[in-house]
Amino acid sequence: MGDPDRAMFRTVGKSERKVDGYGLVTGRPKFVADIEQPGTLYVKILGSPHAHARIRRIDTSGAERFPGVACILTHENTPSTRYTTAGQGYPEPSPYDARMFDRIVRFVGDRVAAVAAESEAAAAEALRRIVVEYDLLEPVLSIDAARRDGAPIIHPEEDAAGIYDASRNIVADVDIDVGDIERGFEESDVIVETTCETQYAQHAPIEPHVVWSWLDEDDRLVLRTSTQVPFHARRIVAQTLGIPLHRIRVIKPRIGGGFGAKQEVLLEDVAALVTLRTRRPAFVLLTRQEEFVASRTRHPMRVRVKLGAKRDGVLHAIEMEARSNTGAYGAHGLTVLANTGSKTLPLYNKAANVRFHGQAYYTNLPVAGAYRGYGATQGYFPLETAIDELAGRIGIDPIELRRRNHIRAGETSPIFEKLGEGREGVSQTIKSCELSRCIEWGAERIGWAERRGVHRRRGSWVYGVGMSVMMQGSGIPQVDMGAATIKMNEDGSFNLLIGATDLGTGSDTILAQIAAEVLGVPLAKMVVLSSDTDVTPFDVGAYASSTTYVSGTAVERAACKVREQILTVASAMLEEDPAALRIGDEAVVAPSGRQVTLAQVCEQAMYRSDQFQIGATASCVPSESPPPFLANFAEVAVDTETGRIRVVHYVAAADCGTAINPALAEGQIEGAIVNGIGYALTEEMLISSQGRVRNPTFFDYKILCARDIPRIDVLLVDSYEPTGPMGAKSVGEIGINGPIPTIANAVHDAVGIRLRTTPFTPERVLAALSGDATGG
């Protein structure tokens, strides 16, 4: 499209109301559970009470006899195909280690059986009548336990595939290096090393996982599901159940949040099989407890970072070693591990010597999966605190140290090529980077100069400020694909059909804005239909911060093709050279000022002359993944009497390229920040010595409420990414990576302690304040 004058944009760059907003704010039936199917069977799933066991015997006769029960599934009557639940591009870089129902159960809550009955209450009652005899196996309840010689093997099955070394419970192993790391450290003047540990956390979308399946009037299986990955869901269900893919339709309606938890095929297989066997609709909805225990979680990790720098603070050697707990199944185990390095290390590209190595381990614990940030969150914790320590050791301002080290436009990093999504990555040169401006604006807004090193006191509270910088990516280069179809209607409106998955992020809206901008119409004339595998073209789905950049480019391309067609028709109508025509304000205008409206153009093409459907499909496979950048600043207050940390003010200055819809871009960052603060301060899944989650409720798993949030300022720095649609990059994930290191660094400024284990509970802080070694 060239480099347009963005000041001329009519809809891109405007905080337009969401196209689906009206229905959401009036509570129209838009979510999976809102539209009933007559004759529905309600499905409940029996979860294992044991962390590791073999099912010796399962007796479902009591359940079968229970009134209202229509179908029961166990390992004895379901396909034994191994697959991955991970919603990733095929062939998935996750092991095929899951079965619909297995003989072996591998975590408390793992599937044992499913009952479909006339009512939820009947299904729950019937579930209680299933008698299971278990042979208990020794559970592995930590990474250290998984690594021990002679540790029980969690996936010994012969038919699993893609596990790095099942005999040692290693799902994935990554080891890459650039230069010579040992020599790099020898040549460094200052060395800083830190090890940080992050906890089990859950996405806690307010809508739990849910699916409604039925056979349509042509006997095709329809799955209406709360998913981030409709096309992957279709493929994986077809594969797992051994049914033809073309007999399945997956529809994603409005969904109530995902954050990565729904980048997974978690319930669709069960619902589908119940429907296929009974020929009746099936409804599966996880309870909040099941959502915590038996859906997906963040990967707990222990990550060590060692930095070697020259006296002037320029990094010369960086080593990152990550140990990840992927839980009972390996979905996303390799890719999250790899992203821990691939989304962090390129940021500091001055270091000629870099090593990233790590393993992802199986444990008999809740299954970790995709979660916003996807490893980068865990990696930035030690990286950005080590850099902060380095600044202290050398005696320069942390901001200045970032300035001396961060990547800039025109530069590259060897890490881009070495480390991709579980395999080699793709080399790229940064084409847009406004991180310097982000740092400058953010520092000013937080009042860095006035607040840093001051240790202001107010009663028992001591104040401090800290900062961090980061990058993420925009889609998975050469792997992700998104496509869009646009067709025109005779009133000058368009249908935009996109596979891209709106989880509430507003992708329907921003993609419509892109198309509307190209085609010169107001947003209301762009009618969006998304995420229906029968109707919309393919899209990998909402993950890897790909939608704006990848799907957006597909939309832009499709819109350009359609614009060409419109101009061709208009040129015949106006008898002018198409190259001389301009499109805008719902009309095509000739240099003379004569014009035809878009409605007239379409009417011409639909009814009058040389009729054809004005429309086009276009795809995008990105060749690079231009990173958004973020500078985070926080002012915290630490209560030295209780250890409580209060975030007073949080500033995030972002370079996401063109913000297609500034309010939605801000909203992504604001939401990610608050989630990140919870991850930093209050959220923790507590696991018993038997591997059971002790706090699977909002009562005891504390996410932030409206009274907990600090003053939040999101600053969108003007930036333009030439490879992105209208200059856009991505913004969905990066915000969540900031709070942990930023708060940790601010706490250090306030009270001089280094926190290295999340969450930073008051107890941990107090222990660190009193010099207790275990506290930090």
Add this chain to the structure above:
Amino acid sequence: MMAITLVIDGVRRSFEVAPSEKLLDVLRRLGYTGVKKGCGSGDCGACAVLLDGRAVNSCLVFAAKADGCEIVTIEGISHGEALHPVQEAFLDEGAVQCGYCTPGMVIAAVDLLSRHPDPTEEEVREGISGNLCRCTGYKKQVRAILRAATRMRGDRDG
């Protein structure tokens, strides 16, 4: 089973409920799908409705307890096509992301503003403290409610 009568969104309705049934489940099975279930334990607020003018977690109200009461769900907040100022403000401020918490939050906001037409930011935060949101971070929702309050007070620049 027992017979109860409720006025729901302005319409008087009589029906049968089990003694232990909760208002949330009754409303949803009657088709009021704007009332959302997020936890079933009073922790998330997605199920909030007005019960005789007060915002409550419908998942914790015995339906039988509500006999004779007036219920307003999100569908009763707007009047025909005209949105309530809170709803308008939510749309204008970008305070709706996935929208799952939105009905409950709008209900809580309407209750708050009926009692505190000129709330401070602190009072707004407190007013929606029982409505968990995982998408927005609350900032735009608080701004939307303050903006709606201004509009409702008839200030010109709301």
Add this chain to the structure above:
Amino acid sequence: MAAKEERVVDHIETYARPQTVDEAIRLRQKWEDAARFVGGGVDLALYTPPSVRALIDLSGLGISSIRAEDGDLRIGATVTITELMEDDSIAAVLDGLIVEGMRSVASPLLRNLATVGGSLVSRHPWSDVIPLFLVLDAEVSVRQAAARWIPLASFLEEREAWADGLVLEARIPAAAPGSAAAFEKFSRTEFDVAMLNCAGFAARSSDGRCAGVRIAVGGTPRLAARVERVEAALIGEALDEDAIDSAARLAAKEVAVGDDRRASASYRRRLVEVGVRRVLTRIAAGRGGEER
């Protein structure tokens, strides 16, 4: 396959809505331990024990008002927490102590439903209402065959004795001039139960020394209780920094604390000391309510 409308047998057989206290008592006598009184119903909606077969709703009994009588404030058992907070005479108690304390209870949605009576009867160890009412020297009127007033602490302790009783009202005596009170709650987030809470009250004589002191600590994780040894140590003392400090440290020794999901025992021990110190410091300054 069963018919579409079949339901699993509900162990609750009846939801009754008596219109008089006598009727409510009669129903309780009929159903005995299989009956539960319903205020807001929050706790019962969360979990109804399988042995419960009858729910007796109290909202029609006319015990939902707040009034002054003989210098006391009388609070009907079915007054909701929100109604309590909105009442002018309650707001006037000890500089708004009750209102401030209630602001940290749960959420406005839950406060619109939960009742004063229910909050006392449920005996939640993390209750914020109970320690506040304890230091306000509250009594409850419990109706069994007849109604009688019992100190709240006794009511809480003698669970068995009052199990079949119906709490009709709470009464709070008027505080002497020069009294002050304060409340402190420690929790993980702002919509959370206490990992520890502390309420305090002191009446002072004309020379500024404590004539009466009541301190209650809750969420230890046990049910809130008065810390009598600390109270006794403060009688006749001026509330200066040293006295407050000793009292706080004594409380940390006296109050039994334990581990649970919310906090460890050792951390709670620290919070007892901090909480008591903060509460007494605010009382000494004549400031009520909770510090933010």
